Amino acid sequence: MLEIRPVTKENWEALIDLKVRDDQKNFVASNLYSIAQSQFGDEFEGHWDLFAYGIYDGDTPVGFLMYGLNFAxxxxxxxxxxxxxxxxxxxxxxxxxGMQKMLEIFRADERVKEVSISYEPVNDVARKLYASLGFVETGRIIEDEVEAVLKLK
Ligand SMILES: CC(C)(COP(=O)(O)OP(=O)(O)OC[C@H]1O[C@@H](n2cnc3c(N)ncnc32)[C@H](O)[C@@H]1OP(=O)(O)O)[C@@H](O)C(=O)NCCC(=O)NCCS
Structure with missing residues (x-):
């Protein structure tokens, strides 16, 4: 069974062992960095609380995701x-x-009207995946990444 599970003291070490290919390292921070960052939140146009999860197939950790919320x-x-x-x-x-689970969480929360994401311009797999879920590029570049948004409400 596929599911996402929050990062906890039991699973964080298994999640930091997950790695992308060497040629993908520019596309995403390490899970070690992300889990550290999730303790403190992110400051970009205000404060974002961060929520980190492992992606699991049964009891096997296969991936990682993290989102931020800022209702202000x-x-x-x-x-x-x-x-x-x-x-x-x-x-x-x-x-x-993993994307679908995040969107499910956002759709269930009436405070979330719009979701944003950003990716390296050369990351075609990511661009196509997000576009297939309805994300539309805004033309804005954030820290050298292309921004795309999905309007939910
Ligand atoms: C981007 C990433 C998270 C996608 O996860 P994944 O489990 O490999 O992707 P999925 O199997 O769910 O496939 C999603 C789509 O991408 C396509 N895809 C996946 N890997 C692909 C590849 N190497 N080449 C071409 N297409 C690919 C799939 O065909 C699928 O499209 P479809 O549903 O229309 O058939 C993963 O490749 C990854 O970790 N990449 C490195 C880190 C990264 O780029 N993260 C995103 C940062 S913005």
């Missing part, structure tokens, strides 16, 4: 900050599953 932000209240699937498990639907 005027346009986007949710921000997908990280998504990665370990190099051994890519191309099996886990990344799409």
């Amino acid at each position: 932000h005027p346009s986007q209240q949710a921000y997908i900050q990280r998504l990665m699937v370990d190099e051994k498990f890519q191309g099996k639907g886990y990344g799409r599953f």
Whole structure:
């Protein structure tokens, strides 16, 4: 069974062992960095509380995701900050599953009107995945990444 599970004191070490391919390292921070960052939140146009999860197939950790929430932000209240699937498990639907779970959480929260995401311009797999879920590029570049948004309400 596929599910996402919050990062806890029991599973964080298994999640930091998950790695992307060497040629993908520019696309995503390490899970070690992300889990550290999740303790403190992110400051970009206001404060974002961060929520980190492992993606699991049964009891096997296969990927990691993290999103931020900032209900004081005027346009986007949710921000997908990280998504990665370990190099051994890519191309099996886990990344799409992780995206769908995040969108389910946002759709169930009436405070979330719009979701944003950003990616390296050369990251075609990410761009196509997000576009297939309805994300539309805004033309804005954030820290050298292309921004795309999904309007939920
Ligand atoms: C991007 C990433 C999370 C996608 O996860 P994944 O589990 O490999 O992807 P999925 O199996 O769910 O596939 C999603 C789509 O991408 C396509 N895809 C996946 N890997 C691909 C590849 N190497 N080449 C071409 N297409 C690919 C799939 O065909 C699928 O499209 P479809 O549903 O239309 O058939 C994963 O490749 C990854 O961790 N990449 C490195 C880190 C990264 O780029 N993170 C995103 C930062 S913004």
